Amino acid sequence: MFSKKSILLVSLILAFLFFVFSVISIASSSAQDTPKHVTFSAGLIGSSPYLICGAAAEVLNQAIPEINWGVEPGGATANAMAVQRGVTDIGITMTNALCDAWEGNAPYNTPHRDLTVLMALQPMYTQIFALRKAGINEVEDIIGKRYSPSIPGQSSYEANIKILAAHGFTFDDVRKAGGIVQPYGWTEIVDQMKDGHIDVACWTTTVPNPRISEVALLKDINFISIREEMRDKIVNEVAPELTKMVIPKGSYRGQDYDVPTVGTLLVWVIHKDMDEELVYRITKALWENWGKMKNALSTLDWVTKETIIYDVKLPVHPGALKYYKEIGARLVD
Numbered sequence: 001m002f003s004k005k006s007i008l009l010v011s012l013i014l015a016f017l018f019f020v021f022s023v024i025s026i027a028s029s030s031a032q033d034t035p036k037h038v039t040f041s042a043g044l045i046g047s048s049p050y051l052i053c054g055a056a057a058e059v060l061n062q063a064i065p066e067i068n069w070g071v072e073p074g075g076a077t078a079n080a081m082a083v084q085r086g087v088t089d090i091g092i093t094m095t096n097a098l099c100d101a102w103e104g105n106a107p108y109n110t111p112h113r114d115l116t117v118l119m120a121l122q123p124m125y126t127q128i129f130a131l132r133k134a135g136i137n138e139v140e141d142i143i144g145k146r147y148s149p150s151i152p153g154q155s156s157y158e159a160n161i162k163i164l165a166a167h168g169f170t171f172d173d174v175r176k177a178g179g180i181v182q183p184y185g186w187t188e189i190v191d192q193m194k195d196g197h198i199d200v201a202c203w204t205t206t207v208p209n210p211r212i213s214e215v216a217l218l219k220d221i222n223f224i225s226i227r228e229e230m231r232d233k234i235v236n237e238v239a240p241e242l243t244k245m246v247i248p249k250g251s252y253r254g255q256d257y258d259v260p261t262v263g264t265l266l267v268w269v270i271h272k273d274m275d276e277e278l279v280y281r282i283t284k285a286l287w288e289n290w291g292k293m294k295n296a297l298s299t300l301d302w303v304t305k306e307t308i309i310y311d312v313k314l315p316v317h318p319g320a321l322k323y324y325k326e327i328g329a330r331l332v333d
Helices: 004-033 048-063 076-085 095-103 155-166 171-176 186-194 210-218 228-238 276-288 290-296 298-302 318-327
Strands: 037-041 068-072 090-094 115-131 146-148 200-205 221-223 243-247 259-271
Touching: 037 048, 037 076, 048 068, 048 090, 048 259, 048 276, 048 290, 076 090, 076 095, 076 115, 076 155, 076 259, 090 095, 090 115, 095 115, 095 155, 095 259, 115 155, 115 210, 115 243, 115 276, 115 298, 115 318, 146 186, 155 200, 155 228, 155 259, 186 200, 186 210, 228 243, 228 259, 276 290, 276 318, 290 298
Parallel strands: 037 068, 037 090, 146 200
Antiparallel strands: 090 259, 115 200, 115 221, 115 259, 243 259
């Protein structure tokens, strides 16, 4: 027969072993929950979104070295889809694309309700610019011209469709009047406009944008304003996810006038199921190294505690929100 002391000793040993194995199991489970690779889906190579994501990956590779942080090219529309489907981890997109995705509007097939916001990054202005010799002074003057509305998969492309719709015409109307609608990426737009092969282009991007500046240095171009009644129609009826903006005069060579337009916000989105503690660490590391981020792109000066998640339209991930509350950021109304 075992003595009471032996039974007690065995019980203590078993309890201790159970505790040890429980700790190991929890640690193992936690390790398995931490991904080995996290990918940013950015914009076209060389674009502002691509530079932002590249800078973030560099910061996070130093701050959270147990994860390999990478960047791949993408587009605002495609990135929202990719995050929803779990194809990529963090996507850079725009609030207009994000609102369409959330509601399941075209080109999204179903509501994308697994998307949450990590942070807002900068305002993005819809910029319609044309060769001065093409005689384009109003949006309607695009009809019958050689026109590039960016490329499908870019939020700019969807914004183009809605802006034209507010003015009462479509891509088909441009073609029927003898014009050309040719989707081009940034490099192609610059080359085609420099060579005089397109008359007008429209892209939603930063101000000033270095590619547009390049065209403005080489060619005389006009920036096309959107009339006030049309801006009202766009933001109140056709595309409420957009907002009124103004391109300040002097942003480009020869642009000595303000340009009323519409625009959106550039934001990072992540899947709602990404680990809360990891998202907290990502947010903290990025904010604490924001000086390095601004070295990559000066327009990130726009990001402050007042703007970092204000007016982002959609829910903020709980892990990010936890950090924003700690630093006293302005929260979404």
